[in-house]
Amino acid sequence: MAFRCGFVSILGRPNAGKSTLLNSLLGEKIAIVARKPQTTRTAIQGVLNLPDAQIVLMDTPGIHESDTLLNKRMMDAVRAATEGRDALIYVVDASRDPDTDEERGMSVLKRSEAPAILAVNKIDRLQGKAELLPRLEKYQQMHGFSDYILISALTGAGLDELKASVVGKLPESPALFPPDYLTDQPERFLVAEFVREKILDLTSQEVPHSVAVLVDQWEDTPKMIRIHASVIVERDGQKGILIGSGGSMLKKIGTLAREDAERILGRKIFLSLFVKVKPKWREDPGFLAEIDPRSMAGL
Ligand SMILES: Nc1nc2c(ncn2[C@@H]2O[C@H](COP(=O)(O)OP(=O)(O)OP(=O)(O)O)[C@@H](O)[C@H]2O)c(=O)[nH]1
Ligand SMILES: [Mg+2]
Structure with a gap:
C-alpha cells in the first residue's frame, strides 16, 4: 500500500x-x-x-x-x-x-x-x-x-x-517530518503553557483570560534545567489571587507545571515563578509578539 x-x-x-x-x-x-x-x-x-x-x-x-x-x-x-x-x-x-x-x-x-x-x-x-x-x-x-x-x-x-x-483523504507522499519529530512548539513555550494550564485549573472568573506566561531565563546545566518565568496579569487583585496566602497558590502552580515539564522534557527542572502586573496586555501588539511561540524559539 x-x-x-x-x-x-x-x-x-x-x-x-x-x-x-x-x-x-x-x-x-x-x-x-x-x-x-x-x-x-x-x-x-x-x-x-x-x-x-x-x-x-x-x-x-x-x-x-x-x-x-x-x-x-x-x-x-x-x-x-x-x-x-x-x-x-x-x-x-x-x-x-x-x-x-x-x-x-x-x-x-x-x-x-x-x-x-x-x-x-x-x-x-x-x-x-x-x-x-x-x-x-x-x-x-x-x-x-x-x-x-x-x-x-x-x-x-x-x-x-x-x-x-x-x-484516506491524504495524498500519496513520503513522510515530510523525521519519525522522532513531535511538535513545532519550542520547549520554552511548552513550559509557559503548562504554567498557564495550572492557572486555568486553579483560578476562576476573569483570571484565566487575564494571564500570560513568559519564560525569562532558561539555563541548561548538566544536572537540570533552571527556568525563571513571569506570570503576567492585568490587575493587582489578580496578582494577589495568584500568589495566594503566604505564596501557597504560586507554589502549587509551580510544582504542578514542573512535574508536567519534567515528564515531557525528560529532565530534572527547577522552576521559579514571578507575578507581574501589566494592564491591558491583551491589546499590546509588542507584548503579544513576545508571548508568541515563534519568538520563543530563538531565545
Ligand atoms: N467527558 C469528556 N470530556 C472531554 C472530552 N474531550 C475533552 N473533554 C473535556 O472538555 C474540556 C475542554 O477540552 P479542551 O481539549 O481544552 O477543548 P478545546 O476545544 O481545545 O478548547 P479551546 O482550546 O478553549 O478551544 C476539558 O475539560 C476536557 O477534559 C471527551 O471526550 N469526553
Ligand atoms: Mg484547545
Whole structure:
C-alpha cells in the first residue's frame, strides 16, 4: 500500500475538546487542556506517525467572537489553519445541542476546499444514543461533512475510525517530518503553557483570560534545567489571587507545571515563578509578539 502524508487541521468551538483530541491521537500531552473556554491561543502542530501514513495535525484556538487584539489574533490563526490542508476535522460536543454559534463556527470550513470530517466528541457523556440522532441531523443540515464519526477524545473511543478516515483523504507522499519529530512548539513555550494550564485549573472568573506566561531565563546545566518565568496579569487583585496566602497558590502552580515539564522534557527542572502586573496586555501588539511561540524559539 502506498504511503500517505498530509496536513490536517482540528477546528471547532471553544471547549469542544480539540486539544484533548490532539493529545490523545499523539499519545503525548503537547497541548494544554482546561474546563474553561479559550484555552488554546495559538496554532499547535503535532505529527502523528502511523505504519502507512504521517498525519501533520494542527490544533487551533476555539472559534469565537471577541474584540481584544489577542482574540483577533486567535481567530487569524484559525483562518490560517484552513489554508493548504488535505482534510479538516471539525469537533463538536455531542452532549450539547448545536446553536447559532456552532453554525457560525462551521462557516470557517467554507474557506477551504478540503473535505471536512465531523468528529462528534464526548460520547462518553451520553446516557444513550437516542439524544444524538436529532443532533446528527442538525449537523448534517449545517454543513456537508464527508464523514461523521462518534468519538471520545477522553477514552479513545472511535479514534481508530477517525484516523482511518483522515488517512484516506491524504495524498500519496513520503513522510515530510523525521519519525522522532513531535511538535513545532519550542520547549520554552511548552513550559509557559503548562504554567498557564495550572492557572486555568486553579483560578476562576476573569483570571484565566487575564494571564500570560513568559519564560525569562532558561539555563541548561548538566544536572537540570533552571527556568525563571513571569506570570503576567492585568490587575493587582489578580496578582494577589495568584500568589495566594503566604505564596501557597504560586507554589502549587509551580510544582504542578514542573512535574508536567519534567515528564515531557525528560529532565530534572527547577522552576521559579514571578507575578507581574501589566494592564491591558491583551491589546499590546509588542507584548503579544513576545508571548508568541515563534519568538520563543530563538531565545
Ligand atoms: N467527558 C469528556 N470530556 C472531554 C472530552 N474531550 C475533552 N473533554 C473535556 O472538555 C474540556 C475542554 O477540552 P479542551 O481539549 O481544552 O477543548 P478545546 O476545544 O481545545 O478548547 P479551546 O482550546 O478553549 O478551544 C476539558 O475539560 C476536557 O477534559 C471527551 O471526550 N469526553
Ligand atoms: Mg484547545
